Amino acid sequence: MIRDDIQAAQIAAMKARDTATLNASRLILAAIKNRDIELRTSASTPDDDVVVTEVMQKMIKQRRESVELYQKGGRQELADAELAEIAVIERFLPQQMSEEEAASAIDAIATELGATSVKDMGRVMAAMKERHAGQLDMSKASALVKARLA
Numbered sequence: 001m002i003r004d005d006i007q008a009a010q011i012a013a014m015k016a017r018d019t020a021t022l023n024a025s026r027l028i029l030a031a032i033k034n035r036d037i038e039l040r041t042s043a044s045t046p047d048d049d050v051v052v053t054e055v056m057q058k059m060i061k062q063r064r065e066s067v068e069l070y071q072k073g074g075r076q077e078l079a080d081a082e083l084a085e086i087a088v089i090e091r092f093l094p095q096q097m098s099e100e101e102a103a104s105a106i107d108a109i110a111t112e113l114g115a116t117s118v119k120d121m122g123r124v125m126a127a128m129k130e131r132h133a134g135q136l137d138m139s140k141a142s143a144l145v146k147a148r149l150a
Contacts, residue, residue, distance in 0.1 A: 001048055001049060002048075002049050002052045002053065002093075002094070003049075006025050006052075006092050007025075007029065009021060009092070010022060010025035010029065013025060021088050024084075025088070027059070027085070028055070028056060028089060028092070031056075032052055032055050035051055035054075035055050039051065050133045053094065054133070056092060057093070057137055057138075061139075063082045063089075064086065066082045067082045096135060096137070097132065097135045099140075099144075102132075102140070102144055105131070106124065106141070106144050106145055109124055109127045109131070112127075113127060115149060116149070117149055118146065118150060120149060121142075121145055121146060125138070125141065128141050
């Protein structure tokens with residue numbers, strides 16, 4: 001499980017005195033714990049790796065936005081710190097689908113569901129999230145689905 005890998009990396013970072021990895025792993029585990037607390041009241045609980053992957057993808061998205069703002073503001077040292085955190089977080093993510101693989105998966109789901117117009121986008125996105133949640137950033141998938149159905 002991804003959660004176990006992160007905890008093992010945290011322990012290894014403590015022993016190696018790797019502060020960048022240690023700080024990033026602590027942030028990841030805290031965000032995962034917050035998500036676990038949110039899911040306590042939920043009727044259905046998704047697979048643990050899916051939850052962890054969603055949390056890490058959200059963290060990466062937030063950090064990329066911060067990098068952009070820091071660079072616009074002339075604060076390159078803060079942008080570099082965020083980029084270092086992104087690199088640590090990406091180490092724990094499962095292998096992401098390439099754009100070609102994502103397009104073929106979207107084509108397969110669209111033909112399976114009989115999706116022909118943008119009105120069917122919700123059904124296609126639901127199937128994509130169900131089948132490929134940890135392997136693909138859903139914002140990229142949304143753009144690909146919209147292009148496919150348009």
